[in-house]
Structures are given as C-alpha cells and as structure tokens.
Amino acid sequence: MDPVGRRPLGTHAGMRGGRLNPLQALDNSVHVYLDDRPVSAWLGQAACLSAADLLRSSAYRRLGDRDDYLAGRVFLRTVLGRYLSCRPQDVPFASAATGSKPMLKDNTLSFNLSRAGSYRLIALTRGREVGADIETRRDARAERTLGALPYDLALDDRERSAFDRLTEEEAKDAFLNVWTRKEAVIKATGLGLGYLPPTSFHVGCTAALPADGTFRLAAPPVGVAGSWQLYVASLPGTQATLAVALRGRPCTVPHLETNLLPC
Numbered sequence: 001m002d003p004v005g006r007r008p009l010g011t012h013a014g015m016r017g018g019r020l021n022p023l024q025a026l027d028n029s030v031h032v033y034l035d036d037r038p039v040s041a042w043l044g045q046a047a048c049l050s051a052a053d054l055l056r057s058s059a060y061r062r063l064g065d066r067d068d069y070l071a072g073r074v075f076l077r078t079v080l081g082r083y084l085s086c087r088p089q090d091v092p093f094a095s096a097a098t099g100s101k102p103m104l105k106d107n108t109l110s111f112n113l114s115r116a117g118s119y120r121l122i123a124l125t126r127g128r129e130v131g132a133d134i135e136t137r138r139d140a141r142a143e144r145t146l147g148a149l150p151y152d153l154a155l156d157d158r159e160r161s162a163f164d165r166l167t168e169e170e171a172k173d174a175f176l177n178v179w180t181r182k183e184a185v186i187k188a189t190g191l192g193l194g195y196l197p198p199t200s201f202h203v204g205c206t207a208a209l210p211a212d213g214t215f216r217l218a219a220p221p222v223g224v225a226g227s228w229q230l231y232v233a234s235l236p237g238t239q240a241t242l243a244v245a246l247r248g249r250p251c252t253v254p255h256l257e258t259n260l261l262p263c
C-alpha cells in the first residue's frame with residue numbers, strides 16, 4: 001500500500017482527468033478515505049443529518065461519544081454525496097436496524113465506515129461487499145477493548161500457536177493486526193461479531209505486510225464462501241492499523257489510496 005497521502009477529498013487517481021465518473025472509478029477498485037479533522041469541523045455541517053441520525057445519537061450517554069458518532073455520520077454523508085452527485089442530506093440510506101450494516105437503498109455502491117480515536121475511515125467499492133476497520137493503540141477505547149479480549153476469543157488454532165512464539169510486546173502488535181483484519185472481514189459480511197466468531201477463520205498474524213499491502217484470505221469464514229481479498233496497512237507515525245476486506249469479484253487495482261484530509 002502506498003504511504004498515506006495528503007490529498008484533498010475527491011482526488012482519487014481514478015476520479016482525476018475526467019476519464020471516469022466517480023461511480024465507474026469504483027468498478028475495479030476500492031477507494032479509502034481516512035480523516036482526522038477535529039469533530040467540530042464536521043459538527044459545523046450537522047444540518048445535513050437526518051432525524052434518524054439524531055435519534056440514534058441520543059443512545060450515546062457520553063457527549064464525546066455522541067459527537068464522534070455524529071461527526072462520522074456527516075463525514076460518511078459527505079463522501080457518499082461526492083460519488084452519488086447529491087447533497088449529503090440526500091444520500092439515500094436504506095433504513096437499518098441498530099447493529100445491522102448501513103447500506104444504500106439501491107446498492108449503487110458498497111461502503112463501510114470505521115471509527116477509532118480521532119480517526120474516521122471509509123472504504124467504498126462497487127459490485128462487491130466491503131468491510132473496513134481501523135484501530136489505534138493510542139485509542140483508550142481500543143486499548144480497553146483489545147486488552148480485555150482474551151486471545152482465545154479472537155485467534156484460530158494456527159494463529160494461537162504462532163502467537164505463543166512471540167514476545168509480549170510483539171504479541172500486542174500482532175494482535176492489533178489480526179483483530180483489525182478479522183473485524184474488516186466480519187464487517188464485510190454484515191453479520192456482526194455475535195454471528196461470525198473471529199475464531200472461525202484465519203487471517204494470519206504476521207506483522208509484516210506484503211509489499212503492496214494486499215493478501216488473499218487463507219481460510220474464508222465458514223458459511224461465507226466466495227473470493228476474498230484483504231488490504232492492510234500500518235499508518236506511519238500514528239500507531240494506527242487499518243484493514244479493508246472485499247468479498248466478490250476481485251479488484252484488479254493492486255493498492256489502496258488513502259486520503260488523509262488536512263486539518
């Protein structure tokens with residue numbers, strides 16, 4: 001994967017030069033947007049949020065958690081609006097029960113959002129399922145969650161025996177990698193952690209990434225067959241790790257582009 005670039009939103013290579021419209025550019029690739037703008041920058045555009053967005057936000061007890069959710073929602077509407085050529089408030093989300101994967105009414109494109117600490121990540125593609133996950137060791141929430149998670153609930157047998165050969169410090173990093181990859185796969189299926197146990201499939205625990213950041217899933221989840229691809233990256237200087245899982249027609253574009261919006 002390319003190092004993180006600092007390009008403004010909407011300048012993915014596939015969208016430049018007028019060769020492809022934004023949707024066509026997704027047919028053969030996955031576009032990834034990574035954002036670390038302050039929450040307040042997105043809340044300033046909160047007028048685009050729907051009544052359903054606001055209702056859902058009221059379930060958060062902590063003000064900070066609520067604002068993080070709302071900022072993610074504005075970011076998501078903004079990015080999707082660019083691809084669908086509509087205003088953020090007009091993005092046609094299908095109505096979804098809490099805990100189910102957000103989608104568009106007509107499935108024009110597939111997308112998935114992840115939030116960790118000050119980061120928001122969106123992956124978009126077309127004609128295949130996509131799941132995205134970002135975790136950072138600096139994120140207290142992630143530390144708590146990951147720290148509390150017994151390896152036995154996350155690793156399959158092969159991953160477990162590989163972990164047993166690592167030092168404690170190596171294991172922490174490797175666990176962050178495995179967990180991010182597994183969550184991306186689970187999120188692509190939309191099944192949720194409760195229905196697709198992370199122990200039921202294999203993503204490998206090697207911390208080293210392939211040169212282009214991609215690899216194929218060795219053992220796809222039971223019951224969720226098909227062709228899988230997994231893109232992974234560690235973001236220099238951030239201690240953040242991200243993964244994007246794709247299920248369906250393979251992408252021939254061999255790398256992700258990551259746009260970090262300037263603050």
Ligand SMILES: CC(C)(COP(=O)(O)OP(=O)(O)OC[C@H]1O[C@@H](n2cnc3c(N)ncnc32)[C@H](O)[C@@H]1OP(=O)(O)O)[C@@H](O)C(=O)NCCC(=O)NCCS
Pocket residue numbers: 069072073099100101102112113114115116132133134183186187188189190191192193194195
């Ligand atoms: C989906 C799930 C894996 C998200 O995990 P997470 O690391 O806390 O959150 P992330 O920041 O990576 O992703 C959250 C985003 O994923 C999306 N999402 C929500 N449910 C999803 C699902 N079932 N599949 C895919 N994506 C989903 C939403 O856009 C959500 O953003 P929001 O919180 O701003 O609405 C997890 O919450 C889950 O499994 N939920 C389903 C319910 C379930 O099975 N619970 C049992 C837990 S044991």
